[in-house]
Amino acid sequence: MKKVIFLLAIGAIPEFYMAQLTNKVDSVSYLIGTNIGTNIVRQMPEANKELLLQGLRDMLEGKEPVCADQGQVNAYFQEKTEKESAGMKAEGLKFLEENKKNPKVKVTSSGLQYEVMKMGSGQKPTATSKVKVHYHGTTPDGRVFDSSVDRGQPASFPLNGVIKGWTEGLQLMPVGSKFKFYIPQELAYGANPQPGSIIKPYMPLVFEVELLAIEK
Numbered sequence: 001m002k003k004v005i006f007l008l009a010i011g012a013i014p015e016f017y018m019a020q021l022t023n024k025v026d027s028v029s030y031l032i033g034t035n036i037g038t039n040i041v042r043q044m045p046e047a048n049k050e051l052l053l054q055g056l057r058d059m060l061e062g063k064e065p066v067c068a069d070q071g072q073v074n075a076y077f078q079e080k081t082e083k084e085s086a087g088m089k090a091e092g093l094k095f096l097e098e099n100k101k102n103p104k105v106k107v108t109s110s111g112l113q114y115e116v117m118k119m120g121s122g123q124k125p126t127a128t129s130k131v132k133v134h135y136h137g138t139t140p141d142g143r144v145f146d147s148s149v150d151r152g153q154p155a156s157f158p159l160n161g162v163i164k165g166w167t168e169g170l171q172l173m174p175v176g177s178k179f180k181f182y183i184p185q186e187l188a189y190g191a192n193p194q195p196g197s198i199i200k201p202y203m204p205l206v207f208e209v210e211l212l213a214i215e216k
Contacts, residue, residue: 043077085191088202092185095140096204099182108172112165113182117208120176125159125214127167132156132213138206145198154212163188163205170211178210 021027036056040047058065096113099105104115125131134154137146148155159167165183173179185202193199 115180118178120174122175
């Protein structure tokens with residue numbers, strides 16, 4: 001019985017059980033199980049699956065819970081989040097410190113790192129300028145999360161409407177320049193990256209940016 005319930009939770013359901021989905025209640029019941037399983041895999045892959053299923057079964061059958069201290073749940077996830085955050089911050093700092101060893105890399109007082117790939121001769125934008133750029137954004141390990149270059153379409157936006165690393169960095173660039181930026185997490189998305197993105201909390205970002213124009 002435990003094995004059957006576990007299969008339902010993780011979505012690896014045999015054809016025999018699929019045949020039991022004969023009405024809306026059956027289908028919705030199954031889907032709720034898959035939702036629970038998906039959330040657990042994402043948030044707590046280290047969970048003791050046998051006890052998790054036992055707790056679910058006890059509540060569905062109206063039994064008295066063996067443990068009722070729900071405060072343990074919040075405390076556990078708070079501690080887990082703090083440990084993960086500390087690890088991600090340390091990993092990001094290590095990447096940036098190693099990057100400083102590159103003689104081509106310059107560092108501003110805010111911690112923004114940049115490398116001049118091509119120096120233009122045009123005007124520099126201000127913090128409120130609207131700019132037209134081509135860019136290619138990656139994680140420190142090289143995974144692409146956004147790229148106007150890959151889309152084949154330059155992007156335009158005001159510099160006071162983007163992450164701090166961009167606002168600061170593009171003001172260093174004369175039109176016609178191409179820079180590579182290594183942006184610390186506090187100048188990027190910090191603890192709150194874009195939902196659904198491969199960017200993790202406290203992750204530094206890497207951008208190659210070509211400043212095409214300052215727009216009116």
